[in-house]
Amino acid sequence: MDAFFASVEQRDDPSLRGKPVAVGGGGPRGVVAAASYEARKFGVRSAMPGAQAVRRCPELLFVKPRFDVYASVSREIRAIFRDYTDAVEPLSLDEAYLDVTGAESARAVAEEIRARIRETTGLTASAGVSYNKFIAKLASDQNKPDGLCVILPGKGPAFVASLPVSRFHGVGPVTARKMERLGILTGADLRDRDLPFLQAHFGSYANYLYGAARGEDHRPVRASRISKSIGAERTFSTNISAEAELAERLAGIADAAWARVERARVHGRTVTLKLRHPSFETITRAKSFAEPIATRDAFLAAGRFLLAGQLPVPNGVRLLGLTLSGLVAEAERPQPALPL
Incomplete structure (x- = not known):
């Protein structure tokens, strides 16, 4: 961000x-x-x-x-990420790695995510797209603000060589000053030092620096937590006020969310509706059930019940979302006792 x-x-x-x-x-x-x-x-x-x-x-x-507000916006943004991949590794409230391997175009995914963030939150984001985490992180800072930078595999080493080492993720002010004393100012300078030299001066950090200077980074994107909720939301290009159209859009959102629920093999007891007005005022309403919701139809029915309580909306709705929480794995769900 x-x-x-x-x-x-x-x-x-x-x-x-x-x-x-x-x-x-x-x-x-x-x-x-x-x-x-x-x-x-x-x-x-x-x-x-x-x-x-x-x-x-x-x-x-x-x-x-207002950290509670920043955290709330961060959750909105991460919900958008998870519409594209479950491999999301947050670094902080405002930054994350996404692994979109298998997408037809990583650039297109990044552009779409940036557009949805703008539509949903009114804020801008910059993205870096590349073949590993180290270069993607560098690229994300390259065209800020509101920019996109794509570094293809064949261009990675040259891109890294051209940058000051102070830009490298993990090289703080103290390390940068130490490198400067050693005559290492750019990625090219770092690449010219052999591994024994780096080990002598940077210890266990040397292997990372040696690979990074050559555009190499084999760290995977690691999802940092088990989801406490699963859902989907959509921001509309024009505000919607017609009840029939809202019901139709909610059904599509329920389909997208339920596909993720089935993929995660979970059930949940609480359904939450999210509704955003054109003024950016956001309303959430939730309903909890004694038994886990096990079907898409039951999930949608709960969502429609919550939506009915917010109608009419004369000024329209710019965003609609539906979430399932209170999750339990299918294997942990209590099974009904058989009759004698």
Whole structure:
């Protein structure tokens, strides 16, 4: 995501748009948690003391962080990711690796995800597409904000060689200064050092650096958690207010969500409807059941019941979602006792 915390604040408060904004504290002991792109032009960065940030940008506007809001938006974005792959490895609230191996076009997937994030959240995201995690991460920063960078396998080593080592994921300020003392400023400089040299100076980290300098990274994308819920949602190109059309769209969303439920081999007891108005106000309504929901028809019926409670919607709906939670594996589901 592009300047995630600051962008959320600018989205929710129109008076902040186009202005230098820092999320955090501006007092003597305050720290910048995130800075808008307008603030970054003055050299304001995350983790910078608030007083220093004000000296660099006297017009800087500080807002208190709202981590519950950022986490909620992050969950919306990850729900979009999981419409394309279950292999999602979050790095933080605003960043994740996705393995889309098997897609006809990884570029097209990235473009579609970026478009859906914009439509769903009103925020922009940048994407890097490549054949391994290391280069995809580098590429994601290449054309920020609101950009896309694709590095094909044959171009990977040259791309890495051209970059300063300070851009490498995992090379922090301390390591970068150490490399500078050793005359290593770019990926090409790092590539020119042999493995024994790197081992002597960087220990167990040397093997990673040696491969990275050559565009190699064999780490798989690892999904970090077992899903607590499974669902699907869709943002519509035009707002929908007709009840019949909303019911039809909800059925398609239920189909997409239930396909994931069946793939995960789970059942759940709670159905949640998500509805977003054109103003970006988001409403969720849930209903829990004594027994796990075992069929798509029952899942959709619960969703339609929840939707009926929100009708009519004279201004229309821009997003609709349906989620199943309270999950249990099929093997763990209690079986009814046989009659004697």
